[in-house]
Every structure is written in C-alpha cells, then in structure tokens.
Amino acid sequence: MATAPQLRFYTARDIDALPQLQGLPAEQRLDMKAVAAVLPFRVNQYVIDQLIDWSNIPADPIFQLTFPQRGMLSEPNFKLMRELIAKGAPQAEVKAAAEKIQRSLNPHPSGQTNLNVPLDAQGKRLPGMQHKYRETVLFFPMAGQTCHSYCQYCFRWAQFVGLQDLKFAAREAEQLVEYLKRHMEVTSVLFTGGDPMVMGTPVLRRYLEPLLGKGLEHIQSIRIGTKSPAYWPYRYTSDADADDVLRLHEQVQASGRTMALMVHYCHPRELQTEAAQAALKRIRASGAEVRCQAPLIRHINDNAETWRELWNLEVSLGAHPYYMFVERDTGARGYFEVPLVKAYEIYSQAYRAVTGLARTVRGPVMSCMPGKVLVDDVTEVNGEPVIVLKMIQGRNPEWVNRTFLARRDDNATWLDQLKPAGNPWFFGDELQQMIESGNARPWASP
Ligand SMILES: *Cc1c(COP(=O)(O)O)cnc(C)c1O
Numbered sequence: 001m002a003t004a005p006q007l008r009f010y011t012a013r014d015i016d017a018l019p020q021l022q023g024l025p026a027e028q029r030l031d032m033k034a035v036a037a038v039l040p041f042r043v044n045q046y047v048i049d050q051l052i053d054w055s056n057i058p059a060d061p062i063f064q065l066t067f068p069q070r071g072m073l074s075e076p077n078f079k080l081m082r083e084l085i086a087k088g089a090p091q092a093e094v095k096a097a098a099e100k101i102q103r104s105l106n107p108h109p110s111g112q113t114n115l116n117v118p119l120d121a122q123g124k125r126l127p128g129m130q131h132k133y134r135e136t137v138l139f140f141p142m143a144g145q146t147c148h149s150y151c152q153y154c155f156r157w158a159q160f161v162g163l164q165d166l167k168f169a170a171r172e173a174e175q176l177v178e179y180l181k182r183h184m185e186v187t188s189v190l191f192t193g194g195d196p197m198v199m200g201t202p203v204l205r206r207y208l209e210p211l212l213g214k215g216l217e218h219i220q221s222i223r224i225g226t227k228s229p230a231y232w233p234y235r236y237t238s239d240a241d242a243d244d245v246l247r248l249h250e251q252v253q254a255s256g257r258t259m260a261l262m263v264h265y266c267h268p269r270e271l272q273t274e275a276a277q278a279a280l281k282r283i284r285a286s287g288a289e290v291r292c293q294a295p296l297i298r299h300i301n302d303n304a305e306t307w308r309e310l311w312n313l314e315v316s317l318g319a320h321p322y323y324m325f326v327e328r329d330t331g332a333r334g335y336f337e338v339p340l341v342k343a344y345e346i347y348s349q350a351y352r353a354v355t356g357l358a359r360t361v362r363g364p365v366m367s368c369m370p371g372k373v374l375v376d377d378v379t380e381v382n383g384e385p386v387i388v389l390k391m392i393q394g395r396n397p398e399w400v401n402r403t404f405l406a407r408r409d410d411n412a413t414w415l416d417q418l419k420p421a422g423n424p425w426f427f428g429d430e431l432q433q434m435i436e437s438g439n440a441r442p443w444a445s446p
C-alpha cells in the first residue's frame, strides 16, 4: 500500500522558504509576513499541492482563502507592521503592535462572549459553550480550537492568535452533560471550533460518547462543524484513525440520533479532487448527514456561477446545501465583505439556476445579535425602495419566520448599518431589554 499523506503545516515563518512563493518579489513576501503577524496564517501541504492553482496567484480563490493579502489590514496598520518586520524588530515589539490591532478588529462579534454563554446550576459561567437558540447548544472542545488550514476571513480568528483572555473553550464533556440534563429544551448539540475534526478520534469519542447515555434522550442530533473534508480529506480515508471516526458516526446513528457534519465548502474546487470525493463518499456511507455552508466572500466566491457549481457538485455527491452566510463584522471584513444587496443578487442568480434538490440552501444569512437574519428580497413597498429581511433563528423563538423591512442601502454590509423602513423592527425593544438585563434566554428552563 502507498504511504498515507502526512499532515504538514506551514506558518508565517515558512513564507520565505515555501518553494511556490520563491517566484514572488521579496517585497511581496514581506507584505504577507506583515499581515500574518496580525491575523492567523497556517496552510497544509494538501492545500498547497492540490487546491491552489499557482499559475494564477494572487487571484486564485484558494490562494485568497488561505494566504494573507495586503488589503486585509488598513493601510496605516499594514505600514506599521511591515516596517516592524522589515527592520527585524524584537518579537515582543511586533507582538505588542499586532495585539493592539487585533483588539481593534471586533474580535468577538454579536455578543458571543457575554449574552450567549450559559450558566451552570450554581450560576457560574460555562465559557466552553454557547446557548443562543433554544434547541441548539454549541460546544467548543479545547482540543478542537485550531484548523487544518486557516481561512483568512475566519470569524473565529481571535481564538487562533493567542489573545488568551478572549479564548473560549471547554476541557471536559462533563459540564456539557450536566448542562444538557438540566435543559430539556435542547435537542441538538453542535461541536464547533476551530475544527473539532482536528482532534484524534479517541479524544472526539470522549466528548461524543457521554451524549449517548441515560438522561439525554432529548438530544436528537449531534452535529460537528468542520472544514476537514475540504482542507484534509485524508481524515476520512487514509489517516490512522480514519476508519475509527466513521465507526463513531455509526455509533451515534445506532443510538437513534442523527449524526450530521456541517461542512464548510466555499469553492467548487474543494470538491473536485479525488481525495475530497473519496472522503465524502466514506462519510456518507457511515450514515452521517452532510450539510454544507459557507460565507459569500469577495475575491473567493463572489459570483453566481461559482455558487451554482458548488451547490450542484454538493448535490451530485450526496450532500445538502444549507446556508450561504454573509461575511461577519470582524477581522479583515473590509477586504472580504460583499454588500447585502449584491449578495442577494448573487444568491438569487445562482438559486434560479439550480433544481429544487439544491434549493435546500438558505441565504444570504447574517448571524447577528438578534438571530440569523435572511435577506429575503430587494424590492419596493408603496414606492419606497426596501430590503425585506426575515428572522430564521432568533434569541426568542417567537421571532422566527417573521419578516421586517429596512430602507434599501446598496452599500450596507451588515444589519447594524440598516434603518427600519416604516415601523420600528418588531424585536427591537425586547432585544434591548435582553441586553440590559443580561438575560437573553426567556425560554431557558431553570
Ligand atoms: C447557526 C447557529 C446555530 C444552529 O442553527 P441551525 O439553524 O439549527 O443550524 C446554533 N447556535 C448558534 C449561535 C448559531 O449561530
């Protein structure tokens, strides 16, 4: 048997040594190092060898996805960092400057660090969990807070750059089990990160197996948010514990629960390699559901044809398109964001070009403070240009499936830049009360 591919990473200190970057002027490598000093950079051999088209850099979408780009920092920040790196400033100085910039980039958007963190029976915060929507608890296992490569637009970037006080992660499954036993309203647990699939199967098993035990019959599905089938498909084919992770899927299914991988695919190329298709085939054969989600990102997938191709490819491989997200209001958003009206146009054009099998997708969706908000239409009401918005997940479940109107703004990229058209938004007062009282869970059992 041929030897299995070994996971090998490259980080900022390898930028000068990477053979594929040797053709670039030294100046450009310096630019990359300046950005990589502030925002996380890590890429593996598979992405370099099989996903990036090196004849088309810097425009290549997977290169844009994984390698730092100058435009990701504001011009003054970029110049500052570039100067420090160029003159070989001491590590401590580079780090201090980088940290100052990091903290200015809205590291934890949408109330993640306060409003979403649940409490244990004694009223103590449980920082490795988020419970924003009644039915679903997010769990951040400590060992899963990294990824096989880093997406440059990542909204969880703050976790990867060592802002220690900003990290949220849990060491043990015990707290999760204890919390779930007290919360009968929860039907789904979603493991997230980072990428929980960077964990070896024995570690993953220690988190998952306790959820199949007594007193947790109300947990109907276990989901894992992951980009591993795109960044490291060998996780499911030739890695030493590849078979074992599929057995774990089967074990969850056998308990009567749905095992679902929420896979982050943002470009059709991620599904075109032999390894990627083999991985998906094996995952499907384990009985796990595969739902696909990704943000709409400038320089990477900001055209309808890319999405049409992506959704069709997903369907042809037995996976279900699930969400098209809007780039979140954090990190290098200025470089990657697409205005909401444009996002709606791209989504609609792609959606019109696929069959109903791919129309399981919903988008464009903002994961914002009140909930998940869908851009549902751009139209006119009584002669006024408006954007029709729809709440498809809400801090209060009563808000779900209700629409509301914003004045049309072709430049707006996030909900907070929009103004109500006509009546104030229906959730406004209640959300304000939640924020002021610190109780954002009107539905939580005691
Ligand atoms: C998206 C999301 C979920 C899961 O929502 P589904 O619509 O069930 O996929 C859960 N919690 C948070 C905080 C989310 O953003």
Ligand code: SF4
Residues within 6 Å of the ligand: 146, 147, 149, 150, 151, 153, 154, 155, 156, 157, 193, 194, 195, 226, 227, 264
């Ligand atoms: S895989 Fe997900 S968590 Fe990891 S860098 Fe990409 S977007 Fe972020």
